[in-house]
Amino acid sequence: SQTIHQWPATLVQPVGSPLSLECTVEGTSNPNLYWYRQAAGRGLQLLFYSVGIGQISSEVPQNLSASRPQDRQFILSSKKLLLSDSGFYLCAWQQGNYGYTFGSGTRLTVV
């Protein structure tokens, strides 16, 4: 069966520090992968999506970047975090027309 892993679950980082959030998918190949962010009390904001290795599309220009070094690995990064980067980050995968499967999320607090 397909599973999606996302870590860490929670993270507290100082302003100006780097960030790396990892998402991996098991049991599937060539999935579409997505990074979303939820700010407190708000809906889902699409940050990046990827349809294959090395293929990244950015939906919102900002302080973050994404990479897909392997078929089932999707990484969200930042060189220098801002206070406004705080939020709940969700990774999702999609194969075919069957909607998304979401990871359990990472709660990032920038202090």
Add this chain to the structure above:
Amino acid sequence: AQSVTQPDIHITVSEGASLELRCNYSYGATPYLFWYVQSPGQGLQLLLKYFSGDTLVQGIKGFEAEFKRSQSSFNLRKPSVHWSDAAEYFCAVGADNAGNMLTFGGGTRLMVKP
């Protein structure tokens, strides 16, 4: 471009009462429609989806949704709400037959009174 509107940001219902969460979409062709639920601090879980066929679809946890093309709606219903249904609910529409890129509504937070 497609869009999804969930008119109700917050809804409070009593336990045992019926529930309807509204979802309106804008999309030029036949949409692929989804409802997700998110418990606090958790990822989103798929409740149900509509691709084609019967316009009334059944999902997990006793939820159902009805696709009404004339009203561009896909409202979520449950006949009797349980306290454990308190969560945030998201409606989403799929882009095209390739199934790529869901667009999500802003979500509806459901609170359940004992």
